Amino acid sequence: MRKIKIDKYHIYELFSPLLGVLAAIIVLLIIGVAVGENPAATLKAIYKFTMSTSGRLATVFSVAIPLFISGLAVSIAFRAGVFNIGVEGQYFIGGLVGALAGIYLPLPRIIHIPVVAICAMLGGALWALIPAMLKIGKGVHEVITTIMFNNIALALANYLVNGPLSGRGEVSLEAQTHHIRETAQFGKLNHWFRALGWNIPNHVFMDYSLIIAIIMGILVWLLLFRLRYGFEIRAVGTSTDVSEYAGIRVKRIQLGAFLTSGAIAGLIGLQEIFAIRGFYTYEIAAGLGFDGIAIALIGRNSPLGVIFSSILFAFLTQAGYGLQLYTSVPLAITFVISGVMILFIVVINEIVTRYIRAQRKKEAA
Amino acid sequence: MTLLKMEEITKVFPGVRANDGVTFDLQAGEIHALVGENGAGKTTLMNILYGLYKPDSGTIYLRDKPIIIKNPRDAINQGIGMVHQHFMLVPVFSVLENIVLGKETHTAGVLQFQKPSEEIEAIMQANGLFVDLNARVEDIPVGLQQRVEILKILYRGAETLVFDEPTAVLTPQEVDDLFKTFRMMKEQGKGIIFISHKLDEVLALADRITVIRRGKVVQTLERKEATKPLIAELMVGKPVLLKVEKKPPSPGRVVLEVKDLTMTSAQGHRILDNISLNVRAGEIYGIAGVEGNGQTELIRAIAYKTKLESGDVLLEGDSILHWDVRTRRENGIGHIPEDRRRYGLLLPFSLADNLVLGQHHREPFVKGPQWVDSARVRSYARETIKAYDVRTPSEMTPANALSGGNQQKAIIAREMNFEPIVLVAAQPTRGVDIGATEFVYQQLIAARDKGKAVLLISADLDEILSLSDRIGVMFKGKIIHEFSQGEATKEKVGLYMTGEKESA
Secondary structure, X not given: OHHHHHHHHHHHHHHHHHHHHHHHHHHHHHHHHHOOOOHHHHHHXXXXXXXXXXXXXXXXXXXXXXXHHHHXXXXXXXXXXXXXOOHHHHHHHHHHHHHHHHHHOOOOHHHHHHHHXXXXXXXXXXXXXXXXXXXXXXXXXXXXXXXXXXXXXXXXXXXXXXXXXXXXXXXXXXXXXXXOOHHHOOOEOHHHXXXXXXXXXXXXXXXXXXXXXXXXXXXXXXXXXXXXXXXXXHHHHHOHHHHHHOOOXXXXXXXXXXXXXXXXXXXXXXXXXXXXXXXXXXXXOOOHHHHHHHHHHHOOOOHHHHHHHHHHHHXXXXXXXXXXXXXXXXXXXXXXXXXXXXXXXXXXXHHHHHHHHHHHHHHHO | OEEEEEEEEEEEEOOEXXXXXXXXXXXXOOEXXXXXXXXXXXXXXXXXXXXXXXXXXXXXXXXXXXXXXXXXXXXXXXXXXXXXXXXXXXXXXXXXXXXXXXXXXXXXXXXXOHHHHHHHHHHHHHHOOOOOOOXXXXXXXXXXXXXXXHHHHHHOOOOEEEEEOOOOOOOHHHHHHHHHHHHHHHHOOOEEEEEOOOHHHXXXXXXXXXXXXXXXXXXXXXXXXXXXXXXXHHXXXXXOOOOOOOOOOOOOOEEEEEEEEEEEOOOOOEEEEEEEEEEEOOEEEEEEOOOOOOHHHHHHHHHOOOOOOEEEEEEOOEEOOXXXXXXXXXXXXXXXXXXXXXXXXXXXXXXXXXXXXOOOOOXXXXXXXXXXXXXXXXXXXHHHHXXXXXXXXXXXXXXXXXXXXXXXXXXXXHXXXXXXXXXXXXXXXXXXXXXXXXXXXXXXXXXXXXXXXXXXXXXXXXXXXXXXXXXXXXXXXXXXXXXXXXXXXXXXXXXXXXXXXXXO
């Protein structure tokens, strides 16, 4: 009896984001009508670009990989009550450090790939270190410092790629580093999926970064829900007063969560650098760190929720391209839609959470 | 004249009949006390009156005319005012600004303070509610802040005033002043609804007493027929032992020693002034005193790592000043915090998680250096819940779903089960009902009888007097007098609490 009830609430919780998505789709269709596009055409355009072929569908998942890692990075900091807005800068630096290990370290493949991943994590953590210490030691608000560090990271990457680390001319005249060694490049996993019966075409990037994402997802879940350190992270994020009362070393936990967040952030760019481009440039996709904030929020800072929300975000991105290609809905509107969707999901989540709390209270009364 | 009547009010929340056909009336010039355990339905009833909830059925009559109250604004317009347990004041505003907030007088958008302040002065005069109108609310003590709340609703022309446990935060002196104000308002023909857990106050003040249990009115008593045991019995449905039964203490060695602690606030006030005390194993040392005389800081110095100017705190002879909270807990300092919702529980976390909090980081709840043994945590929680009779659907229920009394039970169960050497209990019965209060008393005495040193800090003098084996009166950061068991009476302790007697 007791078990069934708890499951019931879990189901409510799981379905509440779907309601938000549904509400946002309705808004999208209304906007579509407003710009003179009939709802069927709008839906068809979305369907065509996201689900019509296995390649399209796989692309959604491929796009979701860095988004998932980003959401994971932000959420672990959120869990400890730390607002790591610096994921953006941390993945630029993490990617750079990883790339350096990929370019300059001569290692056999089996070691090289883990080494670049670890280097990327160290790079990300390093970039989080100063804002983290300023927060813990001096109380300087991390939102301000991390935003500044984002700018510094970009400028630094720009300088290094144009200057000391430049490999310009090797392949193209664009500013970029030397090529990453063969042994460090991320291969594709498409043939695995094909063996499982999912025919992913070769142009889709289902690469080693998927493995990294899965490993990090499992590790973060274990950390948060099975390890004492994660318990303390969640406690600190819930109430620093109670945590202090209970003897939890609040500052140490926040520092640790901040650095862990930075380390995970360091992995975000790996797909693009090691699988897609094969070199590092400051022109790798920007903005993933900020997407991670919304993804973490919608995913309620849990690894499972972040799987859902990162796929949702990837879907939205792809759907946006679809709308741009096949309909007259402007791209800007698709950004509006993602905004509206986040809003709906957050609001509906909140309502459901309150409802569940009230129900539980009644049960206990 | 009947000022207000609530007739056959029913409010059902899914699964609970919070109010079940409640009929309640208030005469002009009457103080009507509403008593009942936590969760009995008093607050629901008052929230209906104040327009926060809509009743499922039933009617509210004001001066015999049926009215509908949709929201607090309606209530205020109908002359119903409420002083909440937690004050609704803007700390950085002045007293005057707080009172006029929401009913500002202005000419062409410019705020006028002259006329309102004259009106307010008149209200102060009439009700004995004196406050400096220009003081900032955050700078004045809680007792005065409450006056600001009362002035606020009187300024809005309230005829019916609801007070939700107004004395919980007050000193005995302030309580007396408040009661004078009540009587003055009563003489002006206002009606007062007074919610309280303290039966002495209810008996001292009320003209009639309505007892609510499980959403129903058990009985409305006239003052002359009411007695303390009768009310208590009606409240809980069975006779309760209000008198605390305890064996004579057998104090052992000194376990906790506070030596010459001094602490100065950032503003330069002496908060702790060379305070010294010691607590023995197997005794309850009670600290009486008006709140704000350094009790909070004393608690922090013992239970937390705090910056102090001088002095030392010793646990079984070892200085603990450089220990952090975890080390203190590991070495046997247990602590029931003053404000349980702020400090005591991780509200969204399960009861099980909360019951191990503080020792969650070590054996047997953690296997190896890091792995949380959740099966062990849950089974431990189930045993604890059973042993301490915490009412909950399951150990996985989040703490915020429990009633206040059960939350406090959970905290006490947790701290007791960790078998501390010293237990620092701060305001352990604040805002909990009689049933839970009884439980808390039993537990504190049980802790003492098991040889633990209990330091009890409470604003409730009755509690201090009935539980403590020794009593120290704290005034302006020091213990100004220590009573041994038996020689303390309410009057004697009261004199020291207010600083009228100051010899050590």
